[in-house]
Amino acid sequence: MISPANAASAYIRATQAAPPRPLEDSQLGKAAQGFEQAMASADQAAIGAMSGTTETHxxxxxxxxxEFALDAAVAIRDKVVEAYQEILRMPV
Known part of the structure; x- marks a missing residue:
């Protein structure tokens, strides 16, 4: 039986052997930054439209x-949740 102390020490050894990379260096991090930029751009355009400094187009x-960025993020989230649920259904 695995005790919490054994699991914690195994986790520490594993992270020392292969330290995690920062999220910004991965493709997922780049996608998250692109999503954030698209949302910020939409916010700025909406504020500009309300103040009359941004054109309608x-x-x-x-x-x-x-909207496209949000649709893509939701689709990715749905696939991740679906994969996680599939892993949970696997017999042990």
Whole structure:
């Protein structure tokens, strides 16, 4: 039987053997940064449209890009949840 102390020490040894990379260096990190930029751009365009400094077509373009980014993020999340549920259903 594995005790919590054994599991913790095994985890520490594993992380020392292969330290995790920062998220920013991975493709997932780059995708998250792109998503954040698309949302920030849509926010700025919406604020600009309300104040009259942004043209309507720029607002629509920013909102469409944000919508596509959100759809992609939701699709990725759904696939991750589906894979996790599939792992949970596996017999041990």
């Amino acid at each position: 720029q607002l629509v373009q920013s909102l469409t890009e944000a």
